[in-house]
Amino acid sequence: MKTKKIFFYIVVFFIFTYFRIYSFSLAESANIKNKYNITKEDILYIDKNLKNIDNRKFLKMLNFNTKLSESYKPKMLKQVPEKYTKDEKKVLIDYKVYEDLIKMIKAAKNEDINLKVISGYRSYLYQKKLYKKMCDKYDANYAKKYIAKPGYSQHQTGKAVDFNSLIIDQKNKKIFQWLKENAYKFGFSLSYPKDKNETSYQYEPWHYLHVGKDVSDIIHNIFGGNQKKFLLFINEYINQ
Ligand SMILES: [Zn+2]
Missing domain, CATH: 1.20.5 (Single alpha-helices involved in coiled-coils or other helix-helix interfaces)
Structure with missing residues (x-):
């Protein structure tokens, strides 16, 4: 009993x-x-699009607080063909980004937009050098607005790409506008937009992060292109 x-x-x-x-x-x-x-339907859409576990891990890594270690490097890098880089510079990117990048460059070309890659993967040490150079030239307060500290750059993941120029002039404006309207169709997302820029960086219309089509669709359709808001959301959501 x-x-x-x-x-x-x-x-x-x-x-x-x-x-x-x-x-x-x-x-x-x-x-x-x-x-x-966001609505219940949005959550269902996000869940459906976030099936890719690799992508979940990658997004979790980009939570704005975690520093990438000095030894962190993408598993496999691939060189962007020189005809697609500015001044035929040697640029490496994560091999998973390659196919979408080439597709996008070709699609742009069909619309008379000549995309040229100026930067892709940057190692921790290279970023350290760039950051130091900027600090020496100006000062740390100025530098941190324009360049990520080593370990905090999306370029270290091999999935960030800078296009054409770091100058916003008439000629480049047309290119940046094309990217803004079309990049998400190829899995890219603008990291530091002009409006909705809650990041600590200035507006960078040339800097895109490859998150894959499933995720770029979520950022575009549900978060109005606000990558930071999406990343904050997804980190809370995945962690629960
Ligand atoms: Zn960049």
Whole structure:
């Protein structure tokens, strides 16, 4: 009789705990939904598009607080054909970005837009050199607005690409406009937009991060192109 009673209490305890955890996680996702102003349908769409575990890991890594280690390097790098780089410079990118990048360059060409890659993968040490150069030339406060500290650059992932020029003039404006309208169709996302720029960096219409078509669609369709908002959301969402 006694054992039966104990068993009964154990079962009740487990049922109670299960529902507590369950309702807690429901409340948590409701909070996140409100915070980011997204609907239940959006969540379903995000879940459907985020099937790729590799992509989840990659997005989790880009949470704005985690520093990439000095030894972090993409598994496999591939060289962008020199005809597609500015001044035929040697540029390496993560091999997973390659196909979409070439597709995009060709699609742009069909519309008379001549995309040229100026920067791709940068090692931790190279970023360190760039950062130091900027600090020496100006000062640290100025430098951190224009260039990421070593370990915090999207370029270290091998998935960030800079296009054409770091100068916004009439000729480049047309190119940047094309990218803004079309890059998401090839899995790229603008990292530091003019409006909705909650990052600590200035507007960089040349800098795109390859997140894959599934994710660039989410950023474009649900987050209005706001990559940072999406990354903050996804890190909270994946962590729950
Ligand atoms: Zn860049």
